[in-house]
Amino acid sequence: MKKVNIGGVPEHFNLAWYLTLKNGEYKDQDINLRWHDYHGGTGAMCKALRSGEIDMAVILTEGVIKDIIDGNPSKIVQTFVESPLNWGIHVAADSSFKTVEDIKGKRAAISRYGSGSHLMAYINAKNNNWDLEKDLNFEVIKNLDGAVRGLTEGKADYFMWEKFTTKPIVDDGIFRRIANFPTPWPCFVIAVREDFIENDGDTLKTILDIINQTTSEFKSIPSIDKTIANRYEQELEDVQEWLSLTEWSQTVMTEDTINNVQNQLFDLNIIPKKVDYLDLIHKI
Known part of the structure; x- marks a missing residue:
């Protein structure tokens, strides 16, 4: 076999x-x-x-x-x-960030460099006409559990992941989704x-x-x-x-x-x- x-x-x-x-x-x-x-x-x-x-x-x-x-x-x-893929842009539920513009220049949680969460942060930045050098910062969190810890502990500011996968975390009041967008x-x-x-x-x-x-x-x-x-x-x-x-x-x-x-x-x-x-x- x-x-x-x-x-x-x-x-x-x-x-x-x-x-x-x-x-x-x-x-x-x-x-x-x-x-x-x-x-x-x-x-x-x-x-x-x-x-x-x-x-x-x-x-x-x-x-x-x-x-x-x-x-x-x-x-x-x-x-x-x-x-x-329908990506959700998530922040901690108690975060002061309300819109995509609020996270400009803030720290994106990514599973690792070269991952979808990393590359989509660039696509999102481009879509919003951000400066790719100044307005993107990254914090490696490895996985979804790491993102929960990273956002709730303030080590990162926002996290991009498939919105239906993260929906239970939003429903539980851990994440708040401020926007979403599909891959092109x-x-x-x-x-x-x-x-x-x-x-x-x-x-x-x-x-x-x-x-x-x-x-x-x-x-x-x-x-x-x-x-x-x-x-x-x-x-x-x-x-x-x-x-x-x-x-x-x-x-x-x-x-x-x-x-x-x-x-x-x-x-x-x-x-x-x-x-x-x-x-x-x-x-x-």
Whole structure:
């Protein structure tokens, strides 16, 4: 049986992986797929891909594109979630900050450099015409639990994370969300180490076929909204709103979309250069 390690965030976007694993669909194809939760998000997964700790990752588009350009020996094999990620901008519940303008120049909590929370702080700054040198400051907090501590203890001033994931923390009166905005591109892709693509292409294709079958039917699974609400401790109406906004993909990202991501990251000095489409993408 072929062992394959895959990483992702322990969030509702990835429930389809849990369901296919629970059903034994990979084992039926002689594949021992091992899922690893990465609470540290994209930055932690990029590091794990580089080291060979995992073979595959379900990862934020902008983060893995940056890391591949920076030398990560991986390629994007397909889009996983076609819709944008809805980022919430959060402050401590008792903070004096009320608007996005109030956090200009303040300290952004980020899971790590190169993470989605780090890169989206730049996108937010650009959208608000801030000075990227003077108006951005960062405090590394590792994960969501670290963000809770960082904001409540005053070590950081604001934190950007997917708004439905943080909604229970807002509901509990720990965070207050002052704004939200969607990413200007599809949010999650599946990235795979190049050596795995070269040596285990058939295994990879089988894994993608299985997960794509499930995501294509995901919204029609009976009581899927209740399953998500219970598993991720979300309010049912929040889950239903999230499902209405979220579209999965079973295809590779287009060259136009890849170029859009690169153009924005390059303009923000997040990447040092733009590369060819096929330096980032591998078509199965």
